[in-house]
Amino acid sequence: MALIGILGGMGPLATVDFMEQIIRLTGAARDQEHLPMLVANLPHTPDRSAAIIDGxxxxxxxxxxxxxxxxxxxxxxxxxxxxxxxxxxxxxxxxSAAPLLHIGEVCAAAIAPQVTRAAVLATRGALSAGFYQAALVARGIEPVLPDREPQECVSACIAAVKADRPGAAATHLSDVLDALSAQRIDAAVLGCTELPIAARELARPAFALVDSTLELARETVRYALARGWNRPV
Amino acid sequence: MALIGILGGMGPLATVDFMEQIIRLTGAARDQEHLPMLVANLPHTPDRSAAIIDGxxxxxxxxxxxxxxxxxxxxxxxxxxxxxxxxxxxxxxxxSAAPLLHIGEVCAAAIAPQVTRAAVLATRGALSAGFYQAALVARGIEPVLPDREPQECVSACIAAVKADRPGAAATHLSDVLDALSAQRIDAAVLGCTELPIAARELARPAFALVDSTLELARETVRYALARGWNRPV
Known part of the structure; x- marks a missing residue:
């Protein structure tokens, strides 16, 4: 029996949200049926987006x-x-000796087959890295990136979640979703693990939201349950 | 800079709740000001209460x-x-080479000085172990244990949280608090880390609730911030 390894702290609340999704998706009736995890919550890891775009x-x-x-x-x-x-x-x-799941691949694979245009909400760094756009295009989905002003709201929302200001985070995300509703999109990928935390405070928009934290948790639980890690040896 | 070590998974949702309290109490404005943690979430650890009371x-x-x-x-x-x-x-x-905080000592020390009688809500095993009663008596507080029927509701509440049935958990805890309100108590110690999760769904009773998860998180954050573990080296 192996442990699920979680490299987290980026940010810490998103790590806790991810763990909670794993726990709920496991569907256990008592402690001993849950999945063991080892969580390295390392928030001092330098800012990923700043490294990609600002040196x-x-x-x-x-x-x-x-x-x-x-x-x-x-x-x-x-x-x-x-x-x-x-x-x-x-x-x-x-x-890594252990296999590493890819949040972007897992999340893109979870998008409903009828979706043809999907917005990507992520840090400027992740968008500049381009892996979401590539994963969507590979599935025949046209990626739509927010304009400059809504993108600033995405960044402000992420920063507000990291600073534990849920009200401000929800307002920023609501502005983003309003701006996107003028676009002809079928779905929006919440491609930053802070965004689902803010989205939980809001009413659902007219298009589907694809939660990257939840999709990574689903894949992690599938992987671990298929190998029986919920059963004590 | 050291990591906060968390030995968890008993149960997993309580561990996540504890981590979230640490994150909120740290009061950081960005990832890099948060406290690093290493979390061994080991839910297969045999049932503690059953080991103490039932062999x-x-x-x-x-x-x-x-x-x-x-x-x-x-x-x-x-x-x-x-x-x-x-x-x-x-x-x-x-x-352990690293110091080990004691949840019961920390929680008893957090009870307001004017409290003279406090109920202890915990597993039958923890009550049989007796460390809460000893910690309260050492502070001049009379411990009050629930009668048989409300104690069964405590156990049912804990099991319901572990099985992710929040509605049932809240109902069981509400029954316990109703039964306790007939006693002359100033406070009730939530001396099992599942209980604060259920308590969050309920209106506050007439007496104070002392949350063992929150008090352990407060002490952990105090310990780590005093040593500057929130500052990258």
Missing amino acids: GADPLPALLEGIDLLNRNGVGVIAVPCNSAHHWYAQMRAH | GADPLPALLEGIDLLNRNGVGVIAVPCNSAHHWYAQMRAH
């Missing part, structure tokens, strides 16, 4: 330290509930 | 494995967000 401090050494820690302690798979960190997915995967 | 499987080997894992990876302090596990506090502490 900020490189987060890769901290990411690889976290990958090492999890591997040293017998995890059987690793999930990283931070979309922007997936700019370094190839380097993390090459460094 | 169930011994959880101590699993507890010590968790303590070992955290120590091997550089944690500077360990918190265990499970009250019943504190029946084995002395053995865990003797086994």
